[in-house]
Amino acid sequence: xxxxxxxxxxxxxxxxxxxxxxxxxxxxxxxxxxxxxxxxxxxxxxxxxxxxxxxxxxxxxxxxxxxxxxxxxxxxxxxxxxxxxxxxxxxxxxxxxxxxxxxxxxxxxxxxxxxxxxxxxxxxxxxxxxxxxxxxxxxxxxxxxxxxxxxxxxxxxxxxxxxxxxxxxxxxxxxxxxxxxxxxxxxxxxxxxxxxxxxxxxxxxxxxxxxxxxxxxxxxxxxxxxxxxxxxxxxxxxxxxxxxxxxxxxxxxxxxxxxxxxxxxxxxxxxxxxxxxxxxxxxxxxxxxxxxxxxxxx
Amino acid sequence: xxxxxxxxxxxxxxxxxxxxxxxxxxxxxxxxxxxxxxxxxxxxxxxxxxxxxxxxxxxxxxxxxxxxxxxxxxxxxxxxxxxxxxxxxxxxxxxxxxxxxxxxxxxxxxxxxxxxxxxxxxxxxxxxxxxxxxxxxxxxxxxxxxxxxxxxxxxxxxxxxxxxxxxxxxxxxxxxxxxxxxxxxxxxxxxxxxxxxxxxxxxxxxxxxxxxxxxxxxxxxxxxxxxxxxxxxxxxxxxxxxxxxxxxxxxxxxxxxxxxxxxxxxxxxxxxxxxxxxxxxxxxxxxxxxxxxxxxxx
Numbered sequence: 001x002x003x004x005x006x007x008x009x010x011x012x013x014x015x016x017x018x019x020x021x022x023x024x025x026x027x028x029x030x031x032x033x034x035x036x037x038x039x040x041x042x043x044x045x046x047x048x049x050x051x052x053x054x055x056x057x058x059x060x061x062x063x064x065x066x067x068x069x070x071x072x073x074x075x076x077x078x079x080x081x082x083x084x085x086x087x088x089x090x091x092x093x094x095x096x097x098x099x100x101x102x103x104x105x106x107x108x109x110x111x112x113x114x115x116x117x118x119x120x121x122x123x124x125x126x127x128x129x130x131x132x133x134x135x136x137x138x139x140x141x142x143x144x145x146x147x148x149x150x151x152x153x154x155x156x157x158x159x160x161x162x163x164x165x166x167x168x169x170x171x172x173x174x175x176x177x178x179x180x181x182x183x184x185x186x187x188x189x190x191x192x193x194x195x196x197x198x199x200x201x202x203x204x205x206x207x208x209x210x211x212x213x214x215x216x217x218x219x220x221x222x223x224x225x226x227x228x229x230x231x232x233x234x235x236x237x238x239x240x241x242x243x244x245x246x247x248x249x250x251x252x253x254x255x256x257x258x259x260x261x262x263x264x265x266x267x268x269x270x271x272x273x274x275x276x277x278x279x280x281x282x283x284x285x286x287x288x289x290x291x292x293x294x295x296x297x298x
Numbered sequence: 299x300x301x302x303x304x305x306x307x308x309x310x311x312x313x314x315x316x317x318x319x320x321x322x323x324x325x326x327x328x329x330x331x332x333x334x335x336x337x338x339x340x341x342x343x344x345x346x347x348x349x350x351x352x353x354x355x356x357x358x359x360x361x362x363x364x365x366x367x368x369x370x371x372x373x374x375x376x377x378x379x380x381x382x383x384x385x386x387x388x389x390x391x392x393x394x395x396x397x398x399x400x401x402x403x404x405x406x407x408x409x410x411x412x413x414x415x416x417x418x419x420x421x422x423x424x425x426x427x428x429x430x431x432x433x434x435x436x437x438x439x440x441x442x443x444x445x446x447x448x449x450x451x452x453x454x455x456x457x458x459x460x461x462x463x464x465x466x467x468x469x470x471x472x473x474x475x476x477x478x479x480x481x482x483x484x485x486x487x488x489x490x491x492x493x494x495x496x497x498x499x500x501x502x503x504x505x506x507x508x509x510x511x512x513x514x515x516x517x518x519x520x521x522x523x524x525x526x527x528x529x530x531x532x533x534x535x536x537x538x539x540x541x542x543x544x545x546x547x548x549x550x551x552x553x554x555x556x557x558x559x560x561x562x563x564x565x566x567x568x569x570x571x572x573x574x575x576x577x578x579x580x581x582x583x584x585x586x587x588x589x590x591x592x593x594x595x596x
Contacts, residue, residue, distance in 0.1 A: 127446035
């Protein structure tokens with residue numbers, strides 16, 4: 001058995017694979033209605049970090065998941081993520097003009113097209129995950145339920161709604177954690193679970209360990225996001241920096257200050273990696289990803 | 299065997315059953331985030347015509363489908379339909395203030411909540427249809443694909459996008475038919491197919507007959523909508539009358555005039571009913587529904 005790829009190469013490899021798969025699994029840019037399909041592709045095929053696909057592939061290593069199934073799961077996750085960004089950026093939400101270093105979808109196209117592109121990206125995610133030849137139909141249904149639960153009103157969309165209601169209000173840490181757990185954590189968790197569902201069934205214990213890991217990694221991801229929002233530049237982030245605090249949105253940094261937020265991130269990183277102990281060497285990529293999330297520059 | 303219910307009673311019965319099922323299958327109004335859940339329920343539980351559920355139940359009669367499965371399919375269809383109405387009514391789309399005789403979702407709540415409520419209703423539809431205990435998982439996946447295809451960029455959302463691009467442009471009949479086929483016809487067709495998938499598998503011939511029926515009934519529905527938009531009052535419709543022609547949107551009436559649009563509707567009604575011939579008495583409800591669609595006052 002050859003030595004595993006260095007982390008950076010593994011990551012680049014997964015990112016490239018997902019980029020190509022997304023290009024294949026989105027309707028072609030010239031299919032009617034072309035403007036809608038262009039907007040969908042514009043919003044998905046723009047070299048994001050692909051954090052959710054990376055988590056799915058990393059979790060897949062724990063249970064010898066097939067690359068083809070991971071690819072489908074990764075694309076579905078990324079389509080849901082892209083739809084949420086397109087809608088979040090709309091004028092009635094965050095009204096943002098910059099995303100991943102480019103004009104947001106409604107700026108590049110128009111509001112109505114961005115609304116429909118987000119809608120259709122969500123649908124495309126479920127269409128893809130319900131596709132034929134993914135293997136065991138019962139497991140496939142489980143994946144669909146997992147993705148839908150994580151994205152709906154008791155997951156990501158619900159977190160967005162709490163966020164809306166929280167602007168200008170002082171939140172306590174537990175409330176802020178709930179918001180983050182839904183808004184970002186739910187889909188991060190779904191990425192790990194979906195990756196694991198692509199392979200051999202895990203023991204109950206291993207499954208619980210992964211769930212603990214997901215909760216911690218999801219919160220870590222958001223805390224680091226909060227820190228970067230107030231420390232990194234717009235150019236580095238590829239999106240408008242400082243906008244959460246400017247919009248008087250509740251953030252970890254606002255609540256506990258930068259230093260304590262950094263400490264909190266450090267603790268979450270440790271706890272996330274601890275929860276992988278039971279899984280041994282198979283969880284190596286997940287541990288590496290956790291470090292990457294904790295120290296990412298953008 | 300008792301005599302079948304008169305059509306009006308059958309329809310009321312299905313409508314009531316679907317209303318109750320929707321109330322059960324939507325998250326409770328008090329679940330966090332409550333405002334989002336209230337907006338979802340507001341947009342779904344408001345006594346629409348339930349045309350897609352009626353079509354699903356009517357198609358289910360052809361293949362002895364179970365009521366419980368039809369109920370799930372009907373709710374999923376209605377959630378997708380409700381999401382599309384909420385998003386269509388937004389200021390960046392039709393900017394409408396009245397729907398089913400009440401303020402539209404973004405007027406009653408706010409734009410951001412309406413956007414998220416539409417998003418979450420779409421997710422809820424797929425979550426419901428991917429639910430446990432619906433029977434054969436392979437058939438369930440087929441239903442999911444059918445619903446996703448009909449709602450996505452090559453279905454309903456695509457029709458909306460064509461509609462957007464057509465404002466102020468003269469369309470020829472084939473183009474207008476394509477727009478209607480996607481915008482309304484795709485989900486109408488999915489309602490019939492989903493209903494049929496809830497029962498015993500149909501022969502290829504019967505399946506094709508149903509597909510022909512769906513195409514014609516879907517177009518009929520939209521042509522009658524166009525006619526009503528310019529002949530009925532806002533009070534009767536429960537939504538703003540005359541808005542399509544006011545917005546310079548392409549409609550059948552605009553293209554061919556009221557009289558020829560009425561003749562066209564009459565032809566489509568006949569053709570739709572003709573395509574049911576092969577299915578015999580089991581298609582009775584579908585034929586009755588076609589008459590109802592052709593002559594509906596709103």
